[in-house]
Amino acid sequence: MAAPPGPTSSGDQGRTFGMAWQRFGITGTVMAAAVGGILAGVIGWGGFNTVMEATNRTGFCISCHEMRDTVYAEYTRSLHYRNGSGVRAECADCHVPRDWTHKVARKLAATNELYHWLAGSIDTREKFEAKRHELARHEWDRMRATDSRECRNCHSFEAMDPHRQSAKAAKAMAEAARAGRTCIDCHKGIAHAFPDVTAGHRRAFAELSAEAAALALEPGRRAYALATLPLQLERREPGSPPDGELAAATPVRVLAVAGGLVRVEVVGWRRGDAAGTLYAEAGKRIPRARLGDAAAAEDLRTVTDPDTGQNWTEVRLAVWTPAGGYVPAIEPLWAQAARVYDANCTLCHAAHPPTAYTANEWIGNINAMRRLTKLDDEEIRLLQAYLQLHARDRDKAAKTP
Secondary structure, eight states, rough: OOOOOOOOOOHHHHHHHHHHHHHHHHHHHHHHHHHHHHHHHHHHHHHHHHHHHTSSHHHHTTTSSSTTHHHHHHHHHSSSSSOEEEEEEEOOHHHHHSSHHHHHHHHHHHHHHHHHHHHHOOSSHHHHHHHHHHHHHHHHHHHHHTTTTTTGGGTTTTOOOGGGSSSSHHHHHHHHHTOOOHHHHHOOOOSSOOOOOTTTHHHHHHHHHHHHHHHOOOOOOOOOEEEEEEBSOOOOOOTSOSSSSOOOEEEEEEEEETTTEEEEEEEEEETOOOSSSEEEETTTTEEEEOOOOTOOOOEEEEEEEETTTOEEEEEEEEEEETTTTSOOOOOOHHHHHHHHHHHHTSSOOOOOOOSSSSSHHHHHHHHHGGGGGGOOOHHHHHHHHHHTTTTTTSSTTTOOO
């Protein structure tokens, strides 16, 4: 039989003790690293959250004069700042999401605002007012995209008591709820001054007008009326009483230029025996020219509208108009009209595409809504032409009016 093992030597004991201590040292290092990591995470998270909350305070938002002297001053005069119930909505309540994910995304997007602050994009009242509509549009679009998420933190259809609302408000809210509208569709400018939505497209139109005034028209050239132009059937001195008018966006062919006037060829459609108005297409009331009964036109062809049974005759005539009212291409004019539509017709609802209605239906829609805008007659005419000439029942092969 083998002899039992003898007692462990002191050397073996030392090695065992050393290995145990080494293992303890490794474990201790891991534990220390873990504890340190946890502490660093807590401190880092706490610091990050502290910064997030600090930048949510109204005091931070108005720490620059651009905000303090403009939108904040307006806000202090609104019901969101002072009201009978004593409930105040601070800047972050309306402009920063509450949930963490969207809040971080909004903070990251706000770095662009810091860049423009450093660049001095709106460091004077004049610069701010020039950009007010653009800035407001960014926020309106953001709120519409999120279904007015921040508004709904305090307001919701479910929490409203219609019996405590006026009859008009209760009806409007019920209709909005059924239609799936969002708060910002109707409630703009409730805490800040409303921007001048016409300023941008009027500046652009002034630029187009300058280009039209400088355009050198030549016989045989195609051009488009920038705005409504007075016309004469026979050449007379500029300023003479007109015999009618040419509608905005009407295409013409230049025949002659003389003494500040231009003779142009116009082609349009006459409905039945009514010679007073020419239209862009048979069966569609898209004005192209308004004429006196004495206007002599060359008949080209006659068709019958299958929907109404009316006869429409295509005619051609030559008229004189001022020479400085044309643009060489239709695209800049349509871009201008689209800008007018986007700026003014999205204040109460999302814009309907031009193809949402027929050319004739757009007439009633424009007439019903124009009182809600600050558009002048000329802007309304251009807008109507744009919508009608891009309507659902327009000939898709026709790329120009």
